[in-house]
Amino acid sequence: MANTENIIAVKNLIKTYRTGDIEVHALNDVSLTINKGEFAAIMGASGSGKSTFMNILGCLDNPTSGEYILEGEDVLSRDKNKLAELRNSKLGFIFQSFNILPRTSALENVELPLLYNNKIGAKERREKALNALKSVGLADRVNSMPNQLSGGQQQRVAIARALVNDPIIIMADEPTGNLDSRTSYEIMEIFQKLNDKGITIVMVTHEADIAQFARNNIIFKDGKIIANNPVKERKNAAEELKKIAALSEEKSTI
Amino acid sequence: MRILNLLKVAYRSLNRNKLRSFLTMLGIIIGVASVIAMLAIGEGSNQNIKASIASLGTNSIIIIPGANFQGGVRQGASSTQTLKLEDAEAIAARCELVNHVSPVDQKRVQAIYGSKNWGTMILGVNEDYLIIRSLTITSGSVFTPADDRVAAKVCLVGVTIVFNLFGDENANPIGQIIRVNSIPFKIVGVLSKMGQNTFGQDQDDIIIAPFTTVQKRMSSSLIYVNSILASGISEDQINDAVDEISSLLREKHKLAPSDDNDFTVRTQSDISNIFGTISKVMTILLASIASISLLVGGIGIMNIMLVSVTERTREIGIRMAIGAKGRDVLIQFMIESIVISFAGGLIGIALGITVSELVAKFGGWPVVVTVSSVLLSFLFSAVIGVFFGWYPARKAARLNPIDALRYE
Ligand SMILES: Nc1ncnc2c1ncn2[C@@H]1O[C@H](COP(=O)(O)OP(=O)(O)OP(=O)(O)O)[C@@H](O)[C@H]1O
Numbered sequence: 001m002a003n004t005e006n007i008i009a010v011k012n013l014i015k016t017y018r019t020g021d022i023e024v025h026a027l028n029d030v031s032l033t034i035n036k037g038e039f040a041a042i043m044g045a046s047g048s049g050k051s052t053f054m055n056i057l058g059c060l061d062n063p064t065s066g067e068y069i070l071e072g073e074d075v076l077s078r079d080k081n082k083l084a085e086l087r088n089s090k091l092g093f094i095f096q097s098f099n100i101l102p103r104t105s106a107l108e109n110v111e112l113p114l115l116y117n118n119k120i121g122a123k124e125r126r127e128k129a130l131n132a133l134k135s136v137g138l139a140d141r142v143n144s145m146p147n148q149l150s151g152g153q154q155q156r157v158a159i160a161r162a163l164v165n166d167p168i169i170i171m172a173d174e175p176t177g178n179l180d181s182r183t184s185y186e187i188m189e190i191f192q193k194l195n196d197k198g199i200t201i202v203m204v205t206h207e208a209d210i211a212q213f214a215r216n217n218i219i220f221k222d223g224k225i226i227a228n229n230p231v232k233e234r235k236n237a238a239e240e241l242k243k244i245a246a247l248s249e250e251k252s253t254i
Numbered sequence: 255m256r257i258l259n260l261l262k263v264a265y266r267s268l269n270r271n272k273l274r275s276f277l278t279m280l281g282i283i284i285g286v287a288s289v290i291a292m293l294a295i296g297e298g299s300n301q302n303i304k305a306s307i308a309s310l311g312t313n314s315i316i317i318i319p320g321a322n323f324q325g326g327v328r329q330g331a332s333s334t335q336t337l338k339l340e341d342a343e344a345i346a347a348r349c350e351l352v353n354h355v356s357p358v359d360q361k362r363v364q365a366i367y368g369s370k371n372w373g374t375m376i377l378g379v380n381e382d383y384l385i386i387r388s389l390t391i392t393s394g395s396v397f398t399p400a401d402d403r404v405a406a407k408v409c410l411v412g413v414t415i416v417f418n419l420f421g422d423e424n425a426n427p428i429g430q431i432i433r434v435n436s437i438p439f440k441i442v443g444v445l446s447k448m449g450q451n452t453f454g455q456d457q458d459d460i461i462i463a464p465f466t467t468v469q470k471r472m473s474s475s476l477i478y479v480n481s482i483l484a485s486g487i488s489e490d491q492i493n494d495a496v497d498e499i500s501s502l503l504r505e506k507h508k509l510a511p512s513d514d515n516d517f518t519v520r521t522q523s524d525i526s527n528i529f530g531t532i533s534k535v536m537t538i539l540l541a542s543i544a545s546i547s548l549l550v551g552g553i554g555i556m557n558i559m560l561v562s563v564t565e566r567t568r569e570i571g572i573r574m575a576i577g578a579k580g581r582d583v584l585i586q587f588m589i590e591s592i593v594i595s596f597a598g599g600l601i602g603i604a605l606g607i608t609v610s611e612l613v614a615k616f617g618g619w620p621v622v623v624t625v626s627s628v629l630l631s632f633l634f635s636a637v638i639g640v641f642f643g644w645y646p647a648r649k650a651a652r653l654n655p656i657d658a659l660r661y662e
């Protein structure tokens with residue numbers, strides 16, 4: 001267990017929702033370890049507990065019972081403020097619905113996590129935010145407002161925001177759920193690049209082809225993990241994008 | 255999180271909702287402005303009352319017929335006639351703490367010069383009256399005790415009379431004959447301009463003639479006088495002077511020890527106090543009405559902040575998801591409401607002072623903006639900001655990140 005490569009270790013996670021008399025076991029005894037440099041895609045039927053699991057991993061929600069060790073730290077014994085600090089300094093969370101602030105420029109959105117970090121001054125904050133935006137290919141849209149950006153671009157702003165605090169892990173709940181396949185591939189291209197640089201990524205996805213970009217696939221069913229397999233024929237997003245480009249060129253020449 | 259960063263966060267969020275922020279501020283602006291303007295008007299009239307009462311002479315004493323009605327109306331003060339000319343003479347002769355005494359008869363009259371006609375007031379007094387009230391003349395001369403003895407038909411006039419009868423304030427009316435209730439009076443002097451008193455009365459709209467002249471030729475009574483004006487030899491002994499006058503008059507009026515006074519002796523400070531109290535009550539009344547609008551403004555802030563918290567629940571969720579603590583959210587919302595109320599307070603102060611000046615300029619109403627009223631209303635608006643901002647802010651801060659994010 002004392003593996004330094006081991007970023008996340010959860011054990012016997014149980015999450016039970018109670019609405020009236022009905023109990024829903026969203027998570028039913030989930031144990032999992034995630035190693036440094038891993039790129040895991042979580043799949044499973046709707047309602048199988050994927051989002052519930054991700055929210056707990058992202059320290060946004062508490063399990064009913066279980067154990068959660070993040071970089072050797074026992075997360076569940078932390079109070080709210082400590083959890084906020086953890087989210088701020090170690091985690092980057094990406095949502096299906098982007099969740100960037102409206103009427104706030106891309107740059108200000110990306111600066112946001114740093115505003116809640118005492119150790120970073122105004123100049124460094126701006127620099128880091130600009131770098132993060134550059135790394136997701138939005139260097140030229142720094143001052144754009146969300147309503148001037150496409151869905152894919154908004155999601156990239158969200159990714160830049162997740163990256164800006166140099167997190168040890170990025171968690172994404174259906175990051176491509178609201179995007180078309182081409183744009184989804186572009187997001188995957190960014191993820192693969194980040195992963196190649198050593199950033200650990202856990203993402204939830206419904207789409208089998210998106211899962212192919214990850215290194216291993218975890219399957220949820222009824223609140224349990226039923227499989228955790230390495231991806232056999234892993235796809236490269238950059239290459240896939242080239243293929244699509246070639247295809248559309250063919251089409252337009254016809 | 256640094257407070258500077260939080261200020262920036264709050265500023266950005268206010269800036270995103272300019273119109274809403276401004277409308278919220280408007281409640282505070284109007285509240286603070288009206289508190290300041292009301293207090294300024296109240297304080298202005300207070301000081302004006304004090305000044306014009308003081309202008310009557312600081313140690314003057316007024317004796318009017320009728321019982322003292324302070325603390326319960328017993329009798330219409332001027333409906334009775336109990337003061338006689340000889341009372342005034344006795345006070346002059348026997349009261350050692352009194353140095354000047356004048357009987358006063360006043361009457362509304364019609365003054366005519368050529369084709370000009372003017373309704374005004376004539377005062378019958380002796381030359382002591384001018385000394386007690388520190389009245390001076392700009393031209394001509396004051397009538398003499400000899401004029402009084404022979405009931406000479408001479409008079410002093412205020413500038414309003416000059417203006418209305420001679421067409422020009424600066425005309426020289428000395429030596430001219432005017433008809434006052436068809437009795438010809440020769441103008442011997444013009445009084446220095448006094449302007450309006452607190453109650454808007456034109457103090458220059460007056461004719462002053464020797465007491466005997468008015469009594470003999472115009473008054474209905476040869477025995478009784480309307481009032482007596484006196485002055486004490488010093489301000490310190492003014493109350494002793496009042497006692498001296500009272501006991502003298504009781505003796506002269508043959509009042510038994512069990513009888514109430516059939517006259518009232520008032521000093522300048524008594525009158526000052528009465529009007530001071532009235533003006534204070536008025537100020538408090540005005541200020542409380544204005545405070546209500548400030549309170550309504552505060553509730554406006556709370557309303558907007560509550561709406562804002564609900565509307566921005568998702569935003570709060572996002573902020574928490576990326577590391578904002580409950581405290582950060584609390585401070586952000588508090589800063590927003592404090593900024594609104596502070597900015598509103600400052601603008602309100604400027605507006606309140608402007609309104610006060612305008613009232614002074616166009617309404618002719620005296621206003622005095624005091625530092626304490628500015629501080630008070632600003633403090634009040636700040637407290638309102640904190641108080642009404644706190645509840646919605648705490649509500650926001652207590653949200654669970656995941657609940658806030660799920661909020662639709
Ligand atoms: N706040 C909640 N209150 C009650 N039940 C909940 C709540 N959130 C989730 N659930 C239930 O928990 C179960 C797991 O939900 P979860 O959102 O984790 O599913 P999911 O795998 O993410 O589904 P999808 O693929 O549709 O997003 C579902 O049955 C859901 O109804």
Ligand SMILES: [Mg+2]
Nearest residue numbers: 050051052173
């Ligand atoms: Mg889900």
